């Protein structure tokens with residue numbers, strides 16, 4: 001197999017502030033993040049020849065490119081499934097560069113997902129695409145929000161594993177503890193307790209408000225180039241050890257209710273198999289992780305899908321302190337999307353870059369290999385990143 | 389913008405296509421329909437144009453009895469839903485024919501909705517659209 005493992009690296013990243021009202025256009029957020037990422041890498045914007053994002057980003061590739069004074073865009077791609085695809089642009093970039101199609105690829109995500117629109121609202125009046133006729137079919141039952149769709153999956157997971165809302169609280173409290181010491185986090189200085197979690201109102205039972213990610217304005221960009229080039233640049237290269245998409249048979253976008261196991265796990269397991277095969281690494285080699293937390297409870301099946309614990313054991317894995325710094329798998333040290341911001345998972349990739357460079361605020365000492373994942377419960381993506 | 393164009397498909401459910409029309413027509417006639425492959429006989433619930441087992445495009449409408457057991461559920465609280473009152477139960481049931489059906493379970497107290505509970509189907513109107521919901525047996 002032609003393997004792109006470790007042939008490319010993240011050479012730079014950039015981000016705007018994360019807020020509830022950015023006060024400027026989404027395109028401007030994307031351009032600010034892109035230029036910051038290129039400056040971080042030490043690459044002139046005129047060298048960019050590839051761009052990749054995923055759907056639900058309102059900024060076109062060529063408009064960002066026009067704004068940064070780009071010269072010749074040769075590769076541009078956009079992956080389906082929203083937050084499930086958050087790591088897919090890394091795979092796109094790695095493949096494009098390994099094949100010689102492009103040399104410098106910017107992966108980006110920028111949105112005013114609080115001040116200009118909101119993902120959590122009921123979906124209706126949709127064009128009848130193949131996915132939307134399914135959302136409408138489920139919507140006719142009153143299943144209309146991502147929270148409710150994941151809640152339906154998690155209720156079954158709780159039934160099968162014995163996990164409870166208190167187990168979900170353990171994750172939420174840990175994420176908010178990390179956010180409390182991250183000045184870039186919206187919930188900086190605002191930790192919560194188990195009691196706070198349990199007192200928070202129901203959104204879609206079993207999901208409470210403090211199980212839900214935030215709604216955020218902000219932009220993030222990542223610059224990928226060849227490993228060889230990255231070694232000559234300003235920053236320590238963060239190698240793409242593996243990157244994969246996962247969508248096994250039976251996957252439906254936030255609606256995989258017709259297969260044996262409806263918990264949000266199968267897509268993640270499919271991505272995991274590829275990551276470990278590509279990289280020659282296994283779960284034991286992963287020293288810290290950024291697992292996508294659109295809803296905190298989904299962390300439990302994700303821990304199992306990526307092989308960190310056996311089916312049903314995630315609740316004890318978390319309770320026993322494994323996801324703390326100093327534990328076997330420090331998790332979402334930026335505070336996750338519950339605590340830092342919801343930039344559709346891409347702010348998790350930048351946290352992994354900071355950790356691997358040794359520049360994070362909640363630093364895992366000596367971390368060299370990390371997993372980052374996209375959203376679960378729909379076709380997904382993930383990557384293993386590492387430093388020498 | 390509206391995508392609910394006038395059509396002669398025999399129902400007025402919003403956002404359907406020609407693979408899903410039979411299901412909504414069935415509700416108009418107070419029938420809960422799934423697809424049955426004409427070649428291998430496999431039932432499929434979430435509509436699709438082709439049998440994933442034998443790849444046949446030929447299928448027939450197959451009426452379910454409406455009886456099932458709750459496989460999972462969610463009680464929706466927030467934000468408010470158009471056409472439903474919160475808290476609103478939504479139920480995924482294992483039907484006795486071996487397929488799953490997702491439907492509302494409004495009209496039943498949320499605390500009565502639990503995994504493993506037997507349910508049956510009733511047909512309702514939601515505004516001017518034909519619908520269905522589960523209720524306790």
Ligand SMILES: [Zn+2]
Nearest residue numbers: 425428439442
């Ligand atoms: Zn068949």
